[in-house]
Amino acid sequence: xxxxxxxxxxxxxxxxxxxxxxxxxxxxxxxxxxxxxxxxxxxxxxxxxxxxxxxxxxxxxxxxxxxxxxxxxxxxxxxxxxxxxxxxxx
Numbered sequence: 001x002x003x004x005x006x007x008x009x010x011x012x013x014x015x016x017x018x019x020x021x022x023x024x025x026x027x028x029x030x031x032x033x034x035x036x037x038x039x040x041x042x043x044x045x046x047x048x049x050x051x052x053x054x055x056x057x058x059x060x061x062x063x064x065x066x067x068x069x070x071x072x073x074x075x076x077x078x079x080x081x082x083x084x085x086x087x088x089x090x
Contacts, residue, residue, distance in 0.1 A: 020086035025076055027085075032064050032076055035087070042067040049077075 026034040033040050045065040052058050060080040067073055076087050 018089050020077070020088045023076055023085050023087040025078075025085035027078075030062070030078065032066055032085075035066065035068060035074055035076055038068040038070055038072075040066045041069050044073070 024036050025032045031043065031046075043064060043066055045063075047063050049059060049061045049063065058081065061077045062080060063075060063077040065073065065075050074087060075089065076085055078085055
């Protein structure tokens with residue numbers, strides 16, 4: 001039997017693919033310098049997303065592809081509407 005995709009399921013069993021997660025970022029001049037306590041050693045790329053401006057819920061995000069001191073590549077973004085930082089898989 002296949003579950004009905006429109007029914008509310010158990011939050012522990014599934015979540016949306018590539019859903020952004022809240023992250024603690026220290027920034028200097030709106031550029032990340034630390035992500036969850038790890039230093040940013042390199043900024044690989046930066047870009048902006050401006051979408052759904054014609055709706056009641058526009059999207060304004062500033063993305064950063066960074067390398068942490070551990071060598072890990074991380075994509076974080078600043079939601080410019082809420083001024084909150086999130087991490088998202090690239």
